[in-house]
Amino acid sequence: MSAPPASPLKIGVDVPWVTAWSEELMTGFGPCPSVDGAIAVAQIDKPGVGKPQYARNHVFRQRKSVREMLCPMCGKPTANGDRWSQTGHWTTAGEVRARNMGVWLPGDFPDRRPLFDAGGIAPLHRACAERSLALCPFLHDLPDQELKAFPDAWIIATLAVEARQRPGIANVPKAPIVAISFLQLIGVPDYAG
Structure with a gap:
């Protein structure tokens, strides 16, 4: 059986850079440079091979x-003043704590402190965000079409899964291991209390 050909779709133009492709299968877990060598979920890296899986992000990308503030659409660095979110929303420190994510917040943040929950999607360049809104059916159907400026400061939270050994696989610890799956981004605007 031959490998699927490279897609004619252009990454960063037709398909977001962060999107997983059908030939990028999950491979287990292990040390990952995207999280400073911590144990993380691993995935084959073959962007552009197979079919884009628009509803799925490649775990490493x-x-x-999120760690390097790279635009999910084009994969290039974003800069303060040109970071925009399509799907993020305003929340408060109290609401973040109520979702059991408060461990990532400084203890001196009052519950009423505004925060911007970007979820697992890093901010985009304005031009990339506008292009995405124009081309992506999912984004186009969202009731909130407003692009929101992302704050110049942020907190990164890790989301993890419990990785267990599959029967018959050697050299894998028998005890469950916690592995980082995705990173979540919380924007921290200036606050005057």
Whole structure:
């Protein structure tokens, strides 16, 4: 059986850079440079091979985009003043704590402090965000079409899964291991209390 040909779709133009492709299968878990060598979920890296899986982010590229503030559409660095979110929303420190994510917040943040929950999607360049809104059916159907400026400061939270050994696989610890799956991004605007 031959490998699928490279897609004619252009990454960063037709398909977001962070999107997983059908030939990028999950491979287990292990040390990952996207999280400073911590144990993380691993995935084959073959962008552009097979079919784009628009509803799925590639785990390594997702973590890299959040850690390095890379635009999920084009994969290039974003800069303060040109970071925009399509799907993020305003929340408060109290609401983040209520979702059991408060461990990532400084203890001196009052519950009423505004925060911007970007979820697992790093901010985009304005031009990339506008292009995405124009081309992506999912984004086009969202009731909130407003692009929101992303704050110049942020907190990164890790989302993890419990990785267990599959029967018959050697050299894998028998005890469950916690592995980082995705990173979540919380924008921290200036606050005057």
